[in-house]
Amino acid sequence: MKGRSILLLTTITAVVLALPVVYAQNKPALAQQVAYKVVDGNKVDDNTLQGWKTWRALDCERCHGAQQQGLVGPSLVDALKQIDKDEFKRTVFGGRIGKGMPDFSASPRMQKHWEDLYAYLKGRSDGNIKPGDLSPMAGN
Template sequence: MLAVSLAAHAQPPDPADASLADARRAVRVADCARCHGKDYDGLAAPSIVGFARTQSRERFIAAVLDGNPSMGMPAYRGIPLIESRIDAIYDYFASTVPRRE
């Protein structure tokens, strides 16, 4: 009876949460932390979190998809893992990655 009661109150998974989890996995596979640090707040390369929070969505997407090869940033345009999730990746960095205080 308790199992039925709990199941009746279970919330369906939030598609936004699933999208952000998928974005997080793509970022890990692309190994962004290698240059941007484990918290993506800068290491050998600038902070992705800071960039996403200070730039427009369009500027962020262009920077990721077009890269900056002269500075060592690869272009991800044509890479389905990133390109198909780019909006969720922006959302992940702009609002989901915990801010370090």
């Protein structure tokens, strides 16, 4: 009986010690502030404008659609409601090769403007930036 008590105690101790680790790994991500400014749905700050220009320059619409609605790639309007900035960064700099998403880590433009692209897409996902061409806000 003594051997069983030690085994049970060891098992309980291992479970109790593991609980904080499991909780920390499953803790929801904190909401991240995304810096984009938009007026009238299509006038944006300089950084967000660079994000839109990056979208256009890297021809992202050929897979994700001109309005980010999804084609062969997923809708980014929907995806940006669920993924955070870190997941976005991992995706553009690692790709999802098996699903057809290229790795843009060798792109100097993406390296410089990935956060701007995220802000633009987040503004589209939030419904604040309308589809189509953008222009700079007055006073930028």
